[in-house]
Amino acid sequence: MSERTVCSINLINEAKVKAVRNATPHEEILLRLAETFKVLGDPTRVRILHALSQEELCVCDIASLLSTTKSAISHQLRLLRSLRVVKFRKDGRIVYYSLDDSHVGNLLCEGLSHIMSQGVSP
């Protein structure tokens, strides 16, 4: 039987697997969970979000802070906006961004404490 076998025969501990399957959230939930972590899993976006966890900032200031272009930042902000991770308000020409809800800040904190608990370099 080939390696591609999608094990129903190659199953070591059926009872355990069944129990875990019953405790697994629905497909849609897990996909959204992965999507949420993915959006935090980029150096540029994590910098943007950490900055916004300190202060409301406009696109230009974020670009300045990260030493990159307004275009690059704007593309990332659009993504973050579409996933309701950040919100914005307009003041004339200037668009101010901030975190959309407190869970995002919590995730950043929990992630940071995970990093810190690991000590210096893997």
Next chain:
Amino acid sequence: MSERTVCSINLINEAKVKAVRNATPHEEILLRLAETFKVLGDPTRVRILHALSQEELCVCDIASLLSTTKSAISHQLRLLRSLRVVKFRKDGRIVYYSLDDSHVGNLLCEGLSHIMSQGVSP
């Protein structure tokens, strides 16, 4: 002046930016933070990790649970291992995997409660 200007001229609120810059963790920390979220930000890996948060499981059982191949799972487990997100023990031919530390479980929980707080579909 071109759009590529990496604003030192195009700076709206210099004081704010300075304050945020002072509160920004070092480059290395932010990169590791992004890397941590990134590793959680994939449907297959998030499924693996959620399963392991319930039970210690072998490669074959995980493959069965996720209806995929042992090879695909093994590749992902190698990545998770290299980032010290999971650990393993060998029992004869069988390799059992489990979460490496409690922070990973915490992150999954916090992420899930963020999802749940959002209500049904964006």
Next chain:
DNA sequence: TCTATAGTTGAGCAATCATTCAACTAATAA
């Protein structure tokens, strides 16, 4: 010893993604 199976690994491929570039809108100031 011989066979079967759990798991790993490297190469290759198709898909995804972050950034750049150029063109655009909208608001301000002269």
Next chain:
DNA sequence: TTATTAGTTGAATGATTGCTCAACTATAGA
């Protein structure tokens, strides 16, 4: 009205990445 600037956007591109395939190791049982 005209020039300037904040910000957005679509297309193109180079890099990354998740999976498949095939070959491999190692352990267990006959």
